[in-house]
Amino acid sequence: TQLLEQSPQFLSIQEGENLTVYCNSSSVFSSLQWYRQEPGEGPVLLVTVVTGGEVKKLKRLTFQFGDARKDSSLHITAAQPGDTGLYLCAGEMGYAGNMLTFGGGTRLMVKP
Amino acid sequence: NAGVMQNPRHLVRRRGQEARLRCSPMKGHSHVYWYRQLPEEGLKFMVYLQKENIIDESGMPKERFSAEFPKEGPSILRIQQVVRGDSAAYFCASSRLAGLSSYNEQFFGPGTRLTVL
Numbered sequence: 001t002q003l004l005e006q007s008p009q010f011l012s013i014q015e016g017e018n019l020t021v022y023c024n025s026s027s028v029f030s031s032l033q034w035y036r037q038e039p040g041e042g043p044v045l046l047v048t049v050v051t052g053g054e055v056k057k058l059k060r061l062t063f064q065f066g067d068a069r070k071d072s073s074l075h076i077t078a079a080q081p082g083d084t085g086l087y088l089c090a091g092e093m094g095y096a097g098n099m100l101t102f103g104g105g106t107r108l109m110v111k112p
Numbered sequence: 113n114a115g116v117m118q119n120p121r122h123l124v125r126r127r128g129q130e131a132r133l134r135c136s137p138m139k140g141h142s143h144v145y146w147y148r149q150l151p152e153e154g155l156k157f158m159v160y161l162q163k164e165n166i167i168d169e170s171g172m173p174k175e176r177f178s179a180e181f182p183k184e185g186p187s188i189l190r191i192q193q194v195v196r197g198d199s200a201a202y203f204c205a206s207s208r209l210a211g212l213s214s215y216n217e218q219f220f221g222p223g224t225r226l227t228v229l
Binding site: 030031033035040041042043044045048050088090092098099100101102103104105 | 116118145147153154155156157160168170171203205215216217218219220221222223225
């Protein structure tokens with residue numbers, strides 16, 4: 001059983017559509033990070049959310065941290081083929097400097 | 113502005129050989145983390161090190177695996193007597209903690225893909 005459950009695992013959509021990826025847990029996290037990973041490469045940090053209820057925007061990407069800091073979502077508006085990739089959420093528990101616990105990932109494909 | 117460096121990018125070993133994976137953290141970062149990504153699985157924490165100290169090795173297999181981060185030079189993840197099940201992508205991440213009250217952003221290297229024949 002994953003400590004962080006990501007859904008959906010796979011998502012295939014047409015260019016221009018909107019989508020939301022969810023990251024859920026029964027545990028409280030001190031911070032939560034979203035990464036994007038391309039095949040053969042390491043995860044690239046997109047954003048870190050720290051405060052319950054926090055919303056951060058990165059161009060067409062909107063990240064939200066749940067009020068109780070147990071869940072997060074990533075919403076992409078008007079998806080483009082360049083958004084294709086593996087999206088990973090990762091939570092940090094307890095004190096800063098602790099390890100990250102990763103979700104299983106959402107593999108997104110945006111078709112032109 | 114060099115990021116986290118890992119080498120080699122690809123490593124092939126026969127069963128029973130040793131594998132040494134190297135990681136140089138980002139400039140100014142003194143905390144290193146190793147993660148393993150098995151095929152079709154998520155990233156799993158292995159070990160957290162600061163210079164000359166192992167802080168948390170709760171994710172490390174008890175046998176054959178060891179890690180170090182010496183005062184000078186890169187962090188090394190060492191796997192002795194490799195088996196086929198060790199085949200995976202091994203990622204290193206580094207961070208710079210600003211203090212106990214700060215959150216911890218980890219930046220990842222490109223990974224080393226280990227194949228055990």
